[in-house]
Amino acid sequence: MQVTYIQAINQAMHEEMARDENVLILGEDVGILGGAFKATEGLLEKFGSERVVDTPIAESLIVGAGVGLAIQGMRAICEMQFIDFISCGFDQIVNMAATLRYRHGGQASCPIVVRGPCGAGVHGGIYHSQNPEAWFFHIPGLKIVAPATAYDAKGLLKAAIRDDDPVIYLEHKFLYRRIKEEIPEGEFIVPIGKAALRKEGRDMTVITYGSPVHAVMKAAKDMASEVDIEVIDLRTLLPLDWKTIRTSVTKTGKALIVHEARRNGGIGGEIAARIAEELFDFLDGPILRVASRDTHNAFATPLEEYIIPNQERITEAIRKLASY
DSSP states (O other): OEEEHHHHHHHHHHHHHHHOTTEEEEETTSSSSOOTTSTTTTHHHHHOTTTEEEOOSOHHHHHHHHHHHHHTTOEEEEEOSSGGGGGGGHHIIIIIITTHHHHTTTSOOOOEEEEEEEOOSSOOOTTSOOOOHHHHTTOTTOEEEOOOSHHHHHHHHHHHHHOSSOEEEEEEGGGTTTOEEEOOSSOOOOOTTOOEEEEOOSSEEEEEOSTHHHHHHHHHHHTTTTOOEEEEEOOEEETTOHHHHHHHHHHHSOEEEEEEEESTTOHHHHHHHHHHHHHGGGOSSOOEEEEEOSSOOOSSHHHHHHHSOOHHHHHHHHHHHHTO
């Protein structure tokens, strides 16, 4: 059955709420409206208003209530209508949810999922286009996932809901209805912490995640006569699947990191540093990064396309690295 990225997210929540009566969802317009993008469509009708809770416009409340429910044995899915506003719940995430298990010596857990639409490419402007993963990458106790396919969107969300620690689930809005694929009807999950090798290659490793996975795969296909690219889709950002990265870079000797979040302070910098520290003897060229430019997201189409890592910039970086 062909399923879109957002339908896969909706399926995951339907299945997990049916499987476990302790799973519930909190958020702005998640009930009667079915979500701003229809991610929660049909949940209110099936599970009722005690498990599908429309909240005020208050992200700190949504996450804080989710933490309280988790302490009481529930599993809360906390929807941010746009992931940009996760910053309003920052204290609850990093100081409450992420530290709960540590503060209680492992005797308490915080099984919440904070999910919402991230990313640019849809002309959302400054408040509806951000990629906030680097804000949380620094925090022990959190997990961060960023699916690029419909299969992973479903499998990772199911895994996140079942996880006993807080998971930030970044769903890229550009992919919502542009990505469609066959998804098995039976039960499956995608394990948190395991990257996907999307394409094998011998000349260089391109490490990416989220929406840019598709641009990288297109470049790998279009440039096949020039360079044989190995493509790693991280899927999980925290914890990072270092084993897969190490194996690939050791084999190819070259590494390019592509992400849509800003370059300055982005996750790509940490990956590049670790490759330089641990795999320097295997490198045959510099570690390169392609990311959004260090500026605010623009509303105007030409400006937005200039800011984010487009196909042209990815291709240019691949050719540059291949020339070494």
